[in-house]
Amino acid sequence: MAESLPDSGRSGGQQSAGAALADLQDSHIIAAYARWAPFYDRFFGAFTASTCRITLAEMNRLPPSRVLEVGVGTGISLPRYDRKHRIVGIDLSRDMLDRGRKRVAEEKLDNVEALIEMDAENLSFDAGSFDAAMAMFVMSVVPDPDRVLSEIARVVRPGGHVILVNHFSAEKGPRAWVERWMSRFSARLGWRPEFPIEQVLGRPELKLVGRRPAKAFDLFTLLVFERI
Ligand SMILES: C[S@@+](CC[C@H](N)C(=O)[O-])C[C@H]1O[C@@H](n2cnc3c(N)ncnc32)[C@H](O)[C@@H]1O
Incomplete structure (x- = not known):
């Protein structure tokens, strides 16, 4: 990792990082990704290709592992895993998973x-x-990020690793204003434009061991945690 930081600021649920997070429910997610699924790879996949490459390079540095990919979507990441890893992917959206299954077969x-x-x-x-x-691009999408992180930490063995990559909101400046304005459309978009990084930092069982920008105009950040 280019930069390592000490762990800081316990995430205490949806209210922990200042303003409350925009409300998202499973029904919003399922409806939004049913709409996105046919275009997802062409639209979002092209925009995030370099971030995906950086993230999987990080994953492929680990020894042969059984990996859980949370919110695997259409499986954009799957061909980039080193074959030494065995992958289980989960997702809430059947429409996205159908495309992922087709990719795995093809x-x-x-x-x-x-x-x-x-x-x-x-x-x-x-x-x-x-x-x-x-x-990857999941924590700002799920209805309750704190609960998801707690579940991820539970199923990873002590000494194992958790890799998160996400858009985290700016604290100030024009990007912060735009993100704040866009957050009123969260339910329709199926993700939260306003999502502070503190939402995923500070869990006692997840020690932050790496943090760096992950391309796409530095909109995305890659975080690596060790499971304590
Ligand atoms: C922005 S997409 C990212 C997909 C994939 N990780 C990628 O990088 O292309 C977010 C994914 O998270 C999934 N998701 C949202 N909430 C979820 C939940 N509670 N459980 C499982 N998957 C969820 C969505 O269905 C969607 O496929």
């Missing part, structure tokens, strides 16, 4: 164990069943 990605329709807020896996977990 590209013969035999290191993908399963793509499962599941809510990240209630993972049906035993504690410590993964060596690593990854959530």
